Amino acid sequence: MAMKQLLLPALLFSGWMALLQTDLPVKGSFLPALGRFMSPFHGVWQSVSPDLTSFDFKGQTKGNVKILFDERDIPHIYADNLEDALYAQGYLHAANRLFSMDISTRSAAGRLSELIGQRTLALDRKQRERGFEWSAIQKAKSWENFEGNKAIIDAYVNGVNAYTHSLDYRDWPIEYKILSHAPVEWTSVSTALAQTNMAIALCLGEDDLEYSIARAKLSPEDYAFLFPDHNPKERPIIPSEKSWDFTAVKAATDIYQKTISPQTKQAEDNRNKDLNGSNNWAVAGKKTANGFPILANDPHLGLTLPNIWYEMEIHTPEMSVHGVSIPGLPFIVIGFNEKIAWGSTNSGQDVLDWYQITWQDSNRLRYKLDEKFVDATLRTEEIKVRGSKSIIDTIRYTHWGPVTHTDEHKDMAMKWIGHQKTTTNDIDYLKKINSAGDVAAYRDAVSSFQYPAQNKILASVQGDIAISVAGVMPIRPAGNGETLTNGESTIQDWQGYIPFEHAPFIINPSRGYVSSANQAPADTSYPYPLLGKRIFEDYRGRIVNMVLDTSDAITPADMEALQQNNYHLLAAELLPILLGALDSSACISESEKSFATQLAQWNYEAQRDSISPVYFDLWYQAFEKMTWDELDNLEVMRPEVWRLVEIAKDHPQQKYFDQLSTLDKKESMQDIACASFSSMVKAFKNLSEEEQKNWGSYKHSTIPHLARFPHFGVDFLHTSGGKHIVNAMSKTHGPSWRMIVELSSPPKAWMNYPGGQSGNPASIHYRDMLEHYFEGKYYEVSLRKDPASWTPIRQINITQE
């Protein structure tokens, strides 16, 4: 009887508590366990008011560390030795970006499904198949072979974990509470993955499959006409005054391989691949108002909140340095110290080749290599999926690298620079560049840089400016690398790397500046072939050089203006051709004339309040689509933008202007200009009222939350600029950090980034720099070497355990 009385309340109570303790699957997602999530003492309610107070704690340091925060919540670390400073950096990264660090490393490793569930399984399988985690494990192991690196990495990792271990549920970042998952331990592999994640974003660019399809489907003449090797208007990074006084290391074998006909018909649409880019330039003192060199850098990436960068200043006996770091990695990545400033843009070179594998049979266990069948190395991958059974995948590793099987690259092995063992070491690079004091130390530092290949720029207080194309670049048998490669013979393999002293670089060129904006590294006189022509940018670099060529007595304010330059060079080169075609054909109606008049009066500035860029964008899209209808029909990639402009100008009767849909008529460029203009007018009238307002409203820039949580990002920003423009603010990508440094002694800097220091959406520092940034304003920064010389807003003291 007594047990009977107890049964009902016991069942209801335990059922209720179990319900509150369980994550509930809802529409492919998960509702966090409501017991703790809705508890006003633990869950979401405790995430509304972040702690920004001062405190002390005991850490695994050799001495005491002081962290002082300024008015923007930028931490200034004062430590007695490098390891302690990096311990503090790890702690700060975790305290401000723990979820970002976790999600980016999971993304690279193929471990998102553990957190998210089925929705990210396809991406995880792809990442596992491409062996990114495997290569990060190898990379972390290799760091131990370099003197001093283990201590550096260990200090950083310990700092991250000191913060993570200090958390209980109520302190978890809100994203972890929503996903109902505890933060995980950070390791050296996590740090390697953070670096791999950046490499994935920056150096996976290639078009092997697309080129193969184009070669297979087009005549050699058409292919050569549509896809020439060089843009004649190109202004490469290394100016032509540079002479290459060496003989290139040649591959032992030169094989112009026969084109492989790909099995797939569908080429990936690569037209958005080139959104990630960057600008940097350094001007010599002879061209500046104060006589000091000035360096500017703005890396363009997919913008997110929290921002990808974390700004900080580090003082140790070896260095005093200020700039931005990447949470997950030690040191400052772009910044300045007392003697030099340095920056980076992506080189965009093709450092990934696909090799077609010939299997012995359908078991895919042995593959053909040098006239015999050899075993593939099998690696079993368990992909844990939240709310479902784990997926077990077997990845096949070949002589070339891991073999993919799930996307368009079926039975193709991936040879990627990120998977290769080299004698260079990125941690060593960071350590050296942070404390470099002159151009020789800078060159020594960049010789250690591994990947992604980048254009590393320098200006120093000694008056030097320099730029180096840094990173490991493969030497391939002639003709290899652009298309799919036959994987049956090792004769097709990479045959070493371009020696560092042969890689393109220049110091103090006569023109008085160095610059890069992701264009080709060098002109055709450079002795090595550098692949990546469809990835190299063709407009921003030319605009930067046009401005710098004609500027003297340059000030930092001029550099700010150049970083925000909205001149649309593509429009300036194409629009007169198109408008000329309209005039000569007299083809537009009375109702369309106002559009043409507006465009004719445009100054080619892509200002957010202007309507002309909207007309041009719509017209360009229609013109391109109508011109390349034959290629779209064949599922062949479209030629580059600059080539279309060139063909429109020089070959108006070219056969590709003829429309497939009109059998009885042969169209010319003029006909396509007229037809696409009418199409543009129609498309404009079909836009929403909001989109019709101006360029900023039409472009509708957004900054989403890193994990795409709705409402945690910014849904609309009214911005100028765009693709192919120095101010490269597109819908989702743009300058993620802007820095200008005048190399006076001591240096002075101006910087800003779209976001804020905190990764906590509830913090006042989550996005407090955003408005300032989009108003085009910068924060002035100089090194604060003496902690007693200024009053911090708050302070953290770390004392030895």
Place this chain on the structure above:
Amino acid sequence: MDTHQTDKHHSGMNSKNIIVLTLFIIGSFLSGYFGPWWAPAAYLVLVSALLKLSVRQAMVAGGISLGVVYLGESILMNSMDEADMISKTGLLLGGLSPAMMIMVTTLIGGMTGLLSGWIGSVIGNLTNKK
């Protein structure tokens, strides 16, 4: 006479109820503040059993006390929410406004308190019979 006795009895019950409620509210608050999320439930089960409250008394006092504590704390935290985190999270959870988030929180607290009181009271009364 009957009326007077009833009033006296009623008044005695009210005092006890107020004491119980106060004890429940303070204990729920402190256990919630210092313990894990389920600590207030454990506290209410334990105290209801020890005080050998009637089922009705324990359920009402448990439900009201934890509901009030959850309501008060969530209103307080909501007033400190300058970044609209509750509103943004509520939208993620199917479009709940901050007021609805407070209501759901209160309901969870109330229901947890009610069931904790019930099971505690039954356990207390069972041990009493033994």
